[in-house]
Structures are given as C-alpha cells and as structure tokens.
Amino acid sequence: MTIRRHVLAGLAAALAVPFAFSAPAVAADLPNLGGKTVVVVTENAYPPLQFVDPNSGQAVGWEYDAMNEIAKRLNFKVEYQNTSWDAMIQAVSDGQYQVGMTGITIKDDRKEKVDFSDPYMRSQQFMLVRGDESRFKDAKSFAAVEDALIGAQPGTSPFYTAVYEILDGNEQNPRIKLFETFGATVQALKAGDVDLVLTDSVAAKGYVDSSAGALKVVGEPLGTEDFGFIFPKGSDLVAPVNAAIKALKEDGTFDALNKKWFLDYKMGG
Incomplete structure (x- = not known):
C-alpha cells in the first residue's frame, strides 16, 4: 500500500x-x-x-x-x-x-x-503535520530538525520516501517510528508522539478537512504513485x-x- x-x-x-x-x-x-x-x-x-x-x-x-x-x-x-x-x-x-x-x-x-x-x-505523497507546526516547512527543513520524528508503516511507499528522500537512506534510522496501521500513525501525530506522516492527497485531504485545524499539509509533493x-x-x-x-x-x-x-x-x- x-x-x-x-x-x-x-x-x-x-x-x-x-x-x-x-x-x-x-x-x-x-x-x-x-x-x-x-x-x-x-x-x-x-x-x-x-x-x-x-x-x-x-x-x-x-x-x-x-x-x-x-x-x-x-x-x-x-x-x-x-x-x-x-x-x-x-x-x-x-x-x-x-x-x-x-x-x-x-x-x-x-x-x-x-x-x-x-x-x-x-497520487503524490504530501507531508501531514500538526496545525501548529512551525519548526519546518518542507522535507529539507524537516531533516534539519534532528529531534523531529516520522511515523510510518514498514514496507510502504511513505516509509521508503522517508528513508531515501527525506532522511539519510538508513532504513534503521531511529527518527522513523513504525506503526501497524496508517490510522495509528495519524493518531501518534495528533498526540505529539511523531511530527510528520507522509501520505497521498487522498488521505491527507480527508484528515485535514476533519481535523478542525489540528492538522495541515506542508511542502511540495514528494513523488507520484x-x-x-x-x-x-x-x-x-x-x-x-x-x-x-x-x-x-x-x-x-x-x-x-x-x-x-x-x-x-x-x-x-
């Protein structure tokens, strides 16, 4: 997926x-x-x-x-x-x-x-973040915030995009926190346990529209799927x-x- x-x-x-x-x-x-x-x-x-x-x-x-x-x-x-x-x-x-x-x-x-x-x-992947996020605005500035974390499911396109397009190419990078479902990554984002979830515009629009300002999308799309x-x-x-x-x-x-x-x-x- x-x-x-x-x-x-x-x-x-x-x-x-x-x-x-x-x-x-x-x-x-x-x-x-x-x-x-x-x-x-x-x-x-x-x-x-x-x-x-x-x-x-x-x-x-x-x-x-x-x-x-x-x-x-x-x-x-x-x-x-x-x-x-x-x-x-x-x-x-x-x-x-x-x-x-x-x-x-x-x-x-x-x-x-x-x-x-x-x-x-x-679809293309976008950066879904909390509505009040101000430390970064795109993939490059996210990578520079050393304590900022990404939530992802192992083996998915967002996981590999996080590894190879945002971070350093290390699939064991501790800045990626793994979850069993996409919904769990979004809940972790809302709770402040991670700072970024990569998703396509389909899911991003749904979550942003229903979040009452708690979530937003930043940066440019990171790939076509x-x-x-x-x-x-x-x-x-x-x-x-x-x-x-x-x-x-x-x-x-x-x-x-x-x-x-x-x-x-x-x-x-």
Whole structure:
C-alpha cells in the first residue's frame, strides 16, 4: 500500500459530474463472469479509500464503491475479507484471496509476486503535520530538525520516501517510528508522539478537512504513485477488471466517486 500515498489531475472536473450510475447491471461490451464469487481482501485502514465509518460501523470508501461497480458490470459477487497490510501482498500471491485493494502502489518489485490491474488512481505523497507546526516547512527543513520524528508503516511507499528522500537512506534510522496501521500513525501525530506522516492527497485531504485545524499539509509533493488492484500471478480476473476500469474512467463513474469521497464526504460525520 501506499499511503501509501497531487490532488488527482481530473478532480476539478469531477465537480460537474453527478454521482449516478446509469450503466446496466452487466455491460454488453464487458466480459460476463457468470455470477461467480470473488474474494477481495482489504485493510479498512486508509480513508477515504476504505475504512470503517465511525457513525455507521460499516466498511465504506472509494475502493468499495469502485469494486462493487466493477462487480456489477462484470457480473460477479464480492466476498470482502480483511487482513493487515504486512500480510496482504504475500497472502494474495499465495492465492488466499483473489483480489487485494488498499491503495497499493504499482511497483516493479511487487510485480514479482502479484499481478496488478491497470492504474485506477494516481497520487503524490504530501507531508501531514500538526496545525501548529512551525519548526519546518518542507522535507529539507524537516531533516534539519534532528529531534523531529516520522511515523510510518514498514514496507510502504511513505516509509521508503522517508528513508531515501527525506532522511539519510538508513532504513534503521531511529527518527522513523513504525506503526501497524496508517490510522495509528495519524493518531501518534495528533498526540505529539511523531511530527510528520507522509501520505497521498487522498488521505491527507480527508484528515485535514476533519481535523478542525489540528492538522495541515506542508511542502511540495514528494513523488507520484499509481494505485492498482492486485491478483495472484496469472489470474484470469486481470483482463476483465482492466476492461471495467477503462469503462468506469470513460463514462465518468470514477470522476463521480472522486467527488463523492474527496469533496463531499466529511470524515467522522
């Protein structure tokens, strides 16, 4: 994942797109998977892509809406399961799950274990800090504050960006504090236990908008990432899902989801 991290290039255009799906249950020009069940695994820890809504207790998010629409277009049933980020790629590689989704950055080393769909979203990483932070304003000045700490999940794009683009290239650098979930890194930031969390604009916007000034973004974006769904190597689901992704981009469905989850939705109610 990447928190596993530019506001989306087409986000402004999404303002003009109503959130409505008019496609038939099974699109005539897309593969029909015959109603079979597909097990999709996620972490439920990366808002607004996928998370447990604190008001309803239901698992919701951009990726859930997208996957449900893909399932409708391709005529398959989704069975959702959950696992930790640390276990996800290997579990999908081993065939425990048929699809994985949790803002997973498409990377060459990961392609050795799993197959990726075409990108469904592009993001860049930003520096999320407390609202009253004044010691640093970008990556260079953060590195110069020797007691400033970064919170990250091991093995994620933010972790490696912290190591190689902000700090000294030492993956054991004690200035990086490790956490099991992205949400835990943000809680540590709010509590003052760390001073910076790297995340893409998707999560950064959600947390800043819901923080009542407690959080802000500083500095320039630190890298571009494409997100994709993952599959066991050789999966026959890749081509149909790619066809559905292409259709959802072309008919405005993804733009509508961008508006719903990045602009309209207020995290926490």
